[in-house]
Amino acid sequence: MPGEFEYIAWLRSRTPADPRVLIGPGDDCAAIAPPSRPLLVTTDMLMDGTDFILTEVGPRRVGRKAMSANLSDIAAMAGVPTAVVVSVALPRDGRDLAAELYFGLRDVADAFGVAIVGGDTNSWDGKLVISVTALGEATARGPVTRSRAQPDDWLFVTGPLGGSILGHHLDFTPRVREALLLHEAVDLHAMIDISDGLAADLNHICEESHCGAVLTANAIPIADAARQLSHTSGKSPLQHALGDGEDFELAFAVSAEDGAKLLRTPPVPGLTKIGECVASGLWLEEDGQRKPLAPTGWVHQLG
């Protein structure tokens, strides 16, 4: 990546030196002090017209989203994010855009003590594409996977869901701190960040853990945006909460004992018990009836 992400080079004198970064932007690779625990790696690419509309939201919010989406994946494993590299394909004449994009990346990176250690800046005739790769470290308790949920576990989310398209998908805070506090407080059997939608992401946990889940309809915390959207979408607020993506809250499973402990003395605000794990299937319990729930969030009406 020689000579690239020039705006990083241009700006790096303004950013505090990070002792973990042995060699920063300006060489062929960045070099980082070796972590003492398992290294976490994740990557997310965002494209104009798919993940954001550049002309509507502006490059700074794009930069924030690109950084936050990656840190959210580190959070889902209860890791500590440490460093990122960023590659971009800029539309031609995108110099100002590049700087704003960088400031957006920096906003979030600074908030979480993450070093931007390098990147690759390109320009082309196409639309803006940005790809961030984030590195992190597991804590002493190890990374949290999706695979240890079991029947009778309690299921939680860290905040209200649905309607993120109205703005939250750009401006969310990745739940890095929440994940670390939860990981300290209890034994997290499985965790995921809600990017595909609550039903879909719970289904990922169920698949990896070889179990099922039943959600309690009236327990699911619904975002104001989901209510607002339901006025025009033809869907109920609950359907938005179940099916919309990019909430970037955490969904996780813990033992009933640990679940009760979380309700008594929540280590983070916004925790809600939304259901329990069962032997198999994905279900929604509503008005005393258990109905099959599709990973898309669609509820099969019975009888």
Place this chain on the structure above:
Amino acid sequence: MPGEFEYIAWLRSRTPADPRVLIGPGDDCAAIAPPSRPLLVTTDMLMDGTDFILTEVGPRRVGRKAMSANLSDIAAMAGVPTAVVVSVALPRDGRDLAAELYFGLRDVADAFGVAIVGGDTNSWDGKLVISVTALGEATARGPVTRSRAQPDDWLFVTGPLGGSILGHHLDFTPRVREALLLHEAVDLHAMIDISDGLAADLNHICEESHCGAVLTANAIPIADAARQLSHTSGKSPLQHALGDGEDFELAFAVSAEDGAKLLRTPPVPGLTKIGECVASGLWLEEDGQRKPLAPTGWVHQLG
């Protein structure tokens, strides 16, 4: 990166398990055993129409190039590549393309014992974009930077240069093994992989090392492709060797003593001494005359 790079998931049962990979594709992050030495990170993004013409070269060669270009950056620091993540924006209906792209990535990854640990697969209305982030480890001798060249050092390259546009830029072998053997044999003061062009990349070394360089015109190894291209390009083969990019050979500086040692008992084939470091400036020595050499490869004719 949940659920993505589906073709990796689809293919992972066919690829040998890597003991360094603690958690592979299919979770929010990959988890890798912590390296014992400084971690190297680099990223390169390639776009259809800029770095390759997809309809002309096909996806498999694109995959190879994307992997090789990143490993070349690890080679430039004399590191051992270990793992990569890959994010792609596929043109719609790009399923077959994705598989071929993956096979191309795998071709090179397998040749260098590199694990593909995760990624992010997207599709959109634009052209193919692929971004690879490679991780590596420094050896016990530490990473080689661009910054320790000094006057009287000898300059070498690992192979012939110029004309890579005729095909070499897609089909090169990243000089990972060569870099490691050289790093064992001598004290590499500065090294870079030739991606921007010999003159430009030597200029990067000179800038970082605060010195200059003089190249010997008739010592520079010229690729057959540079000769071939010169028949129609209006440039000389030497100009192609100096100015063309993407040779992906290594250029490096060592002490005169180490340089003589390399000539006596070369640890790798193809080594050529191309010049020496001086106090300042970038120069080409031709027919007994020293002429200023621009980082573009353009030679200022004197008198």
